[in-house]
Amino acid sequence: MSSPSKPSALPTQPPGSPKKEKAAPAPAKEKADKADKKPNAKADKAARRAAKLATRPPPPPEAPAQQAGSAAPTTAQAAGNPAGPSRHRRAVAAAEAASTRPAAPPNPAQQYFSHLPLPRDAGTPAAFESGKIHPLVVRLGVLIASGTLRGASARTMAVLEAFREVVHDYVCPEDAVFWKDLNSHISPMIAYLETCRPKGVGVGNAIRWFKGEITRLGENETDATETAQKAALSAAIDVYIRDRIVVAGQVISDNAREKIKPDDVIVVYARSSVVERALLDAIDEMKAKDRNASFSVVVVDSRPLQEGRELLATLTAGGIPCTYTLLPLAATAISRASLVLLGGSSLNSDGALHSRAGTAVVAMLAKEYRVPVVACVETFKLSERVALDDLANNELGAAHDLFSIPTAPALQLPEPLPKSLSTLTLLYDLTPPEHITAVCTEVGFIPPSSVPTLLGKSAITA
Template sequence: MSETTPQPKATTSKSAQPVKAASKDKSAAAASGTGADTKGKSAKDLKKEKRAAAVAARSGDAGAGQSQGGETSGAGQKDKGARDGQGKGSGSSAKQAGKGTSSTSASAPTAGNATANLRLQTQNQLFSHLPTYKLPDSAEALISGKIHPIIIRYGILIASGQIRGVNARTIGLMAAFKEVIKGFSCPPEELHRLLPAHLSPMIAFLDQCRPKGVAGGNAIRHLKSEINRIGTDKRITEEAEQKDLILNAIDEFVRDRIELADEVICTTAVEKIKPGDTIVTFARSSLVERVLLEAWASMQEEDASNKFNVVVVDSRPLCEGKQLLSVLTSHGIPTTYTILSSLASILPRTSLVLLGTAALLSDGALYSRAGTAVLAMLAKESKIPVVACCETYKFGDKIVLDAVTGNELGDASMLAVGKDANLSPVHLLYDLTPPNLVTAVCTEVGLIPPSSVPTVITKGDAAGL
């Protein structure tokens, strides 16, 4: 027993030593080779480095398998060599992968910014065709010598919003042109040609300040037609007489198409307001304001015990309804003020919706302050009559299918939404109300359906209006 026991030890030791040595050499060679490749070829492809690390791992595993019966220290040495080879290869691979990851993360913000910039450009291009809020360069206009100072003053007032509302802007426009015509001088036979040419750069200047819209365009066309008619009349040979006739034509337009028209509209609209009614209106319309005041005054004369109430619906950023609220409450009219988002809770107890207009298009669509279409839509669903108050000089012969093709951009800074490179604030001033949402249009020619706009325009052209 004592002699037999050492023999297997000696045999096992002799047979295991060459395998252990070979295994060590292979593992060391693989580990050192992989490490040398990783250090000397740091710029090589990541795939080759992973392959070298895998070879080193397989070599270490083979040595460990062959030396299963060997000493624990030899197996530990082999495992250490395999781990060294794997660690070096994997470390280099991780380092390269880390470099790739860091470069990708560095380029990611650039790609994100490019996407954000593209989205911002797309948003801007969607409304880039619309006129923008712009204060005129009065110094440049004065230096050019083509713009009258009264036109520059008027342009600043409409661009800054100090003159707001279609009627107020049209009256101011015609008053400014009166001053320009008074100071213009030319031979009588040249008036119909030289005066429109004199006014053209001023009209273009005002368009840069604020678009004239349908009503302003109709007023300017009427003025030019009167200039042409008077200038080509051979019976009028004096310049002063020609000017007087043109100035009188301007006064007649303001009186007949705006002031007298408003009186007739008020008389017709007041008849639709009954004691106990609750009337809803949106933002501020000078004509609707006048209708409400006259209706309240007429009920006071009749000593009606149950008078009407008014609900003023408003929206940001202009909040024009606050001015209407101040006027109505100062006259003692019971008034409720709310914002557009609360409209659904107000309509169930409403009797009538009165709306102002900026223009009425040829298909009967209502072009008015942004938010009007929402009010008209909800009123239609609640089966509440919607009446629009509009003078016929605001009727347009064009058809607009949406509020993006033709609109006007307000001052976006009034939205107060903060500053962000990816944010593009847009302040659209008007929206388009389809004709099927409007019950009737109250004009100086009476209550008409929206579909009658082309007929009124045709008759007005035939009458020279």
């Protein structure tokens, strides 16, 4: 059987109704004309807007109070205020005019040395008011900031002795652990000393060692009393000062004086405590063997610190014939020298010597005249740092010291200074290792290339 056919779902057109004709597509030419009219209409609209803005009179100037009151309008006010777009256009025009204005030439001192710390005041009242700084540490900060206490060895000894007193006066709270709370107790004091003057390598190594000794108290896990732990820290500080600074300086002096012979001419620069001791010990030993034997010293100095004057007074009091000259005339003295002895603030791992500004000039002149250069540095001043120059790790001195000459009235400069004049005083420079013949340490004479080996041994024995 055949199944009945299903009715069609599409509507049928009743008979007799006219058929609908499809709309003819628009010609391609009309579409192209419409597409061409769109950009032309946009251009005409922009031209009319520009002409309208050109013929509009300029807005009256606003009062200062109105400008201050409407400096930061809200979004709703900006949308409803017709003066908002004109204010924005004026700001854009002012910014464009400022960008086309020629910029002032940068100050070289501010451009290249702005990262270096400036000499600053110790901030004694604030330190006392905080109550977190020990009075002895405040006194030490004043001495360091004023320049009364100079030299890496002297500052390191003073810092350790101050912390020994801090440990002695410290009282641990009942609910705290001694070694943990002591670390928190000395942290503000370390930060205070850093604000007075950058620590330097020697002081930094000593502080790192001291904090390690405090942590080692907790690692031992002993039930020692607070008094016993304080005594252990004080004894450790005494051993560090004795072995790493005092005895090390004496051993370096004994090693360096072996290189000094009768009738030698020794050139030194500025003042170094180790070099000073070596020269005094050498003259005493030489006089003990032969009363007529002697050697002479040429003290090269430079402004503004002129530390060589203090060395000159000490050496002449010790019976050493001395000659005093300034750095610009050092070539004449080095040309007839037998040996150059230099001190240092630190010694980098590549053998470069970080010392008082002017040391590199003396070392380069000595190499030019083929005079041996010996750098006397203790091992606690060794640094793992490597530097191509001394612009990244340096200190700025007081610029006014350049214009105060002790033998003449101070030079009066116009106030303010001309833009073409920059005052700058760098305290340190970097002597390349190729200008150093040998390094004299408490372990003996080593070439500058052996400093990394000595660094490893110092880390093991520390």
